[in-house]
Amino acid sequence: MDLVKVMETFPDQESCIVYLERLRWQDSPECPHCSSTRIGRREEYDTGRIGRWNCHDCNSTFKVTSGTIFHGTKIPLQKWFLAIALMANAKKSLSSHQLARDLGLPQKAVWRMMMCIRAEMGKDNVILEGIIEADETYIGGKGRKNYDKEEGEYRKAGRGTPKDTVLGAIARGGKVVAELVPDAKSLTITKFIKKFVDTDNAELYTDQYRAYNDVGEIMKNHEKLNRSEQWELDGIHTNTMEGFWSFVKRAWYGSHHHYSTGYTPLYLAEACYKYNYRDTNIFSKFLEESVAV
Ligand SMILES: [Zn+2]
DSSP states (O other): OOHHHHHHHOOSHHHHHHHHHHHHHTTOOOOTTTOOOOEEEOOOGGGTOOSEEEETTTOOEEETTTTSTTTTOOSOHHHHHHHHHHHHHOSSOOOHHHHHHHHTSOHHHHHHHHHHHHHHHTTOOOOEEEEEEEEEEEEOOSSOOOEETTTTEEOSOSOSOOOEEEEEEEETTSOEEEEEESOOOHHHHHHHHHHHEEEEEEEEEEESOGGGGGGGGTOSOEEEEOTTTOSOBTTBOOHHHHHHHHHHHHHIIIIITTSOGGGHHHHHHHHHHHHHTTTSOHHHHHHHHHTOO
């Protein structure tokens, strides 16, 4: 959704609450503590504290935001909605500094907000099937270390911080998964494939990196390509996965390079979510999922 539309549709806190209430409860709101429907709105519109409900069964109070990423936030929901729309629309990604300027909020608050949004995106469950390309990449880190592909780890020599190892798999014309892993050894790769690929209904393409050899034990259909000899052989290539890696790296080096690599899983979550729902209204989808607690 574009920004003008967000502003028009959600001019104030109340319109955001009404929208979230409809997404969460449709027409029958219920207490999140005891599931009772014997509840009533608290009349507090005069104090500006809106959206709170009383439960007549367990005597607790709650809001539509209870238990969601908006729980207890001091930031107006309209600004959350704008942040979600801006993040969804950003081709690369947004820095928290940029978003803070756009929203007129302190950078630290916006950074936390963006991390909450990314964590929510990371809850998405994806299982791949069909033609799958798998590949590994290394991102982040300030220094350089030589990566030893045979050993699947960094050589001890060299200075600086090692980069993060990330495994990825992508279905042609479908979705992508990417995960921060301790190494790119065969056991890690096999675990990753088992977790994200419907191995009975998929054909896997990788390069000839030998850590992929053991994948053959869990997948009947595994084709390896010798990249140095032939870039593409009868459609067996990992170009789609490499395209995704360059998307991740553009976001990383364009917006997030100055942050610690400890947050890599959250940046990956954002990149995957945006890729996977590129043909969807991400704004509406995200809000719907955010209140489905
Ligand atoms: Zn209750």
